[in-house]
Amino acid sequence: MDIDLWFWRLDPPAPRVAELAAHLAPDEAARAARFVRPEGRAAYRTGRGRLREILASYTGDAPAALRFAQNAWGRPELPGGPAFNLSHAAGWAALAVSPTPVALGIDIEGQRNIEPAVAERFFSTAERQELDRLRGPDWAAGFFRCWTRKEALIKGSGEGLSLPLHGFDVTLTPGAPARIVASRIPQLVPRNWSLLHLDLHPTFVGALAVEARGTPINMHVREGRIPLADA
Amino acid sequence: MTPADIRTAYLEELTAVAPDIEAADVGEDDHIQDDLELDSMDVLNLVAALHKRLGVDIPEDDYPRIETLAKAVDYLAERLG
Numbered sequence: 420m421d422i423d424l425w426f427w428r429l430d431p432p433a434p435r436v437a438e439l440a441a442h443l444a445p446d447e448a449a450r451a452a453r454f455v456r457p458e459g460r461a462a463y464r465t466g467r468g469r470l471r472e473i474l475a476s477y478t479g480d481a482p483a484a485l486r487f488a489q490n491a492w493g494r495p496e497l498p499g500g501p502a503f504n505l506s507h508a509a510g511w512a513a514l515a516v517s518p519t520p521v522a523l524g525i526d527i528e529g530q531r532n533i534e535p536a537v538a539e540r541f542f543s544t545a546e547r548q549e550l551d552r553l554r555g556p557d558w559a560a561g562f563f564r565c566w567t568r569k570e571a572l573i574k575g576s577g578e579g580l581s582l583p584l585h586g587f588d589v590t591l592t593p594g595a596p597a598r599i600v601a602s603r604i605p606q607l608v609p610r611n612w613s614l615l616h617l618d619l620h621p622t623f624v625g626a627l628a629v630e631a632r633g634t635p636i637n638m639h640v641r642e643g644r645i646p647l648a649d650a
Numbered sequence: 651m652t653p654a655d656i657r658t659a660y661l662e663e664l665t666a667v668a669p670d671i672e673a674a675d676v677g678e679d680d681h682i683q684d685d686l687e688l689d690s691m692d693v694l695n696l697v698a699a700l701h702k703r704l705g706v707d708i709p710e711d712d713y714p715r716i717e718t719l720a721k722a723v724d725y726l727a728e729r730l731g
Contacts, residue, residue: 450684455675459687508689528691534698541694566691580690 420521420634422627425514426619426643427469429462429507436461439468442482466512470505473514473642477501492578504574506625511647513617515627524575526567527617527625530559538562542569545588545600557593563624565591568614571628572599576606589614597626619647656704656726660719663699667692678720706730 431439443451443464451463471482478485478500487495497503502517509529517523538550546565553561568589573582587602587609597614599607611632617625629636651659661673668688682688688696697708700716706729708716715725 453681453685454687455677455680455685456670456687458670462687531691532695533691534695534702536698536701537691537694540698570690 420517420519420629420631421637421639422523422629423516423518423639423641424525424617424627424643425469425473425512425516425641426645426647427465427512429465429510429512430458431465433461436464436468439472440464442468442471444483444487462507462510466505466507469512470503470514473516474500474503477516477518490577492581494574494577494579506570506574509623511619511623511643513625517629522575522577522630524571524573524628525617525625526570526574527619527623528563528567528570530563530622530624533559533562538565541584543585543588546591549591553592560593560624561591564593564597564616564626565589567624567626568597568616568628571614571626572607572612575612575628575630578606582606617645619645621646623647651704651727651730653723653727656730657719657723659703660700660716660722660726663696663703664719667695667699676719679718682717700726704730 447467451460454460454463471485474485474497475482485497488498490496502521502523504515504523504525506513506525506527508527511527513525513527515523515525538547542565550561569584573579576582582604586604587607588600590598590600597616599609599612599614602609611630613629613631613636615627615636617627619625661676665671665673671686680686701707704726706726716722
């Protein structure tokens with residue numbers, strides 16, 4: 420199964436932002452205008468505008484002609500178009516696209532200071548025990564591996580944070596292959612899901628989750644280059 | 651703790667979680683995600699930071715009640731009262 424990955428910066432020069440903003444639907448333009456910081460407005464316009472350009476290259480439509488829908492839990496989808504999922508963090512957007520219909524989710528995160536209480540509250544018992552064995556930079560790396568894998572899975576499931584984060588266990592120790600170890604919720608059957616670690620930058624990680632049901636995943640980076648520069 | 655103290659505490663924790671934001675730029679009704687760009691991990695960090703600072707454990711169902719400065723001051727005053 421082929422999955423295309425696209426990475427782009429969210430702070431391009433102003434003329435490019437204007438070009439991308441021209442693709443947006445009225446609701447997206449209104450959404451962009453709400454951000455308090457100008458950088459936030461530009462980042463949103465760049466993220467959504469480039470998303471439209473890329474998806475339009477799959478469907479053959481004009482970027483502005485795409486009509487997004489939302490599933491029951493609010494995830495954007497493109498009726499008649501490819502399966503896709505978008506994430507953004509630390510000045511970058513990451514987009515996973517599958518021309519064939521499949522459930523997929525992507526999450527990227529720049530490492531930042533984390534309140535240990537976040538792990539205590541949202542990770543499963545098994546994950547907390549695994550994380551407790553790590554120290555210093557390994558703890559932070561483990562935390563972000565766990566977080567991005569869980570986010571990618573709940574985004575891929577289509578149900579987002581309505582799924583309990585502690586209802587399933589993923590691997591997190593640096594170096595260990597990404598996978599679901601166990602699941603206590605019916606929406607995530609471990610053998611159906613492939614998890615891939617995205618080692619994007621020393622302080623910037625991601626995960627891709629695909630409900631491939633055992634079919635091998637071939638990732639193709641279509642835009643950007645791993646490791647991402649200046650993350 | 652007065653509403654003014656709660657307001658100060660909330661703004662300090664908010665700007666610690668999201669250093670790009672200036673406290674002076676935060677409007678009473680600005681939504682922390684839709685207007686101020688916090689992502690889901692920032693929100694969880696804010697919840698944990700408020701718990702540590704104020705001793706208020708905020709359950710997930712109450713997250714909408716801290717999504718703006720005005721709502722958060724009311725909610726936290728109620729919980730601390």
